[in-house]
Amino acid sequence: MTPKQLEATIKQGQEIIDADLQGMDLRGLDLSGGLFINTNLSGADLTGAQINGSQFDGCRLAGATLDQADASHSTFHRGNASGVRMTGATLDNAAFHAVSLSDARFDEGEAGLLSFTSCDLSRASFSGLVSEMMVFHDTRLEGTCFADTLMHKTTFYQADLRTAVFDRARFVHTIFIESDLSGLVFRGQEFEGCQFTDANLSGCDFEAATLAQCNFKGARFEGASLRRVTAPQCVFVEARLEGVAFNGGNCMQSVWADARLAGADLSGAILEQCVFHRAHCKGTDFSSSQLAYADFSYADLSDAQFRDATLLRTRIHRALLEGTHFSDRGGLLLKDQALFDAEEVSARRPAHRDPPRKKASAEHFPNPIAPKDST
Template sequence: MNKAEVLKRAHTLERISGVDLRGAVFQNEDLPGMIFDGVDFSAARFHACSLRESVFTDCNFTESVFEQVDISHAKFVGCQFRQAVLEGCVLSEATFDESVFQRAAFRDCRAEQADLIDCDFSGAALRGIALLECNVFSTRFEGADFTDADLSKSTLHELDLQETIFTRAVMRQMALSGCTLSNQTFAGQDLSETQFNEAELSGVDFSGCRMTMCNFSDAELVDVDFSGAQMRNTLFVGATIQKTRFVGATLPQSLWNNVLATDSDFAGAELSMSVFNRGSFQRCNFTGCDLQFADFSYAGLLDCRLDDVALNRTRFHRAVLDSEDIKRRPGAVERDDELFEAELRSA
């Protein structure tokens, strides 16, 4: 079967199997709603075509070129796109399952609500791609380059992203739950409302980032730099934090319940109205912090520096400290009457 015979079967839902279309050129020719199984499209060229709603299983697109192609709503299972080039393509609501894009190049492409499952994008050039509200699971991105990409609202679940490049990428409202992001640099980027819960973060640079309403619950943070970051309403519930810098960060109304923090520096941070209930802080520096209306009830603050902190109705109810002096400073609340009454009722 040749290219002309394949085109005659467009819109018929007939399964096209085992056809050799290596090097074929499809220009302004559409293949929508078709089913391809084991077809070899290697080194083929698609220009201004539509593959919309088509299904491709075990097809080979190695070194193929896609220019201004509509791939939306299509499904690819077990396909090979090694060193393929996709330029100006639309991949919205497409599904890629067990497909390989090693060293593929994407230019000016857009994908909204696409699914990438068990794929391999190792070494892929994804610079400037718009990957919005997409779901990505069990996929490899070693050496992949997302420079200047927009990944907003996408979910990347439990992925190893240590060797992935995110320079100047927009990463707002993402879910990076359980991902490993060690040694990444995001300095100055917009990561607002992104979820880092249960993530592994070692040696990460978030300095100067916009991170309002981010979530680091149950994450592991070691030698992370949040200096100067804007982090209003951020969650650190149950997180483990070691040797991490929050110097000059803006963290009002943040939540630190049950956190375990050691050897970390909060000097000059804005922590007003933040809650630290039952958190454990050892050898941490809070010098010059704004702690107005903060709540350290039931927290532990051992071998911590609390010089020149701003207090105003700051609660230390049953907090454990090396010295009780801070509980007697102006603006400190040593005993919270409501909590005390609740303790009596539950006794």
């Protein structure tokens, strides 16, 4: 089959099944809407080709070149496309499912929604890709490169990203649910409105990074560095932050309820209007931090250090204060009257009990069967 015959066959609406197009020169052809089944396109050159709306099921695309191709609304299902080049390609609403894409190149491409499910993207590159939304689900990402990429509304679900490359990447509304990013370096990088729910961030370096309005609920930070971060209005609820360095950071109006901060260093940090309800802060260093209107109600502040901290209407209602050091207690609110009144009302309120069950009357049960007379 010649390139022109291939183009004509697709325009007639015929399927391309079990065809051998290996190494064929298909540059600039209009193959849009084509249905390729078990077709060998290994090493083929589709530079600038139109394959928009096409389907590739069980095809081989290893080593193929699709630079500047229009692959919008195309689907790739199963098959081997390792080493495929799609540099500068248009990938709006393209979808890849169960495809081997190791060493693939998607650099400088453009995409609306781009999704990968159950794929192998080991050592693939997305450097400079511009997209509105990307989804990576159940996909291998060992050594995958996202350098210089705007990660806008990108979703990683249960992804192992420990060896991924994010140099100079920027993150806007990126989601890392239950993903492993341990040991990665994000120094000075920007995260806006990102979700790290139950993520593993152990050993990560976020020094001087911007983490505006990010959600770290249940995330693990053991051994991580967040020195001099700008992290206003973040959520650290139930996060594991034992021994973490936050010194010099700006975390104004952040929520730390039920967070584990034992031994953490928040010295010199801006923590105004932060909420630390029930937080575990045993031995935490708040020296020289700014804590105006912060709320430590019910927190464990045993052995915590507040030397030279700025305290202004700082609540410590029912907090544990054994061994806690304050240079000046003048700005502390030992008892929050509103909370105290609510506790008293709750204490007077009778405990909830299930309503007593009514005794079932005999009419609710069938009459017992009388025993037969044995005589």
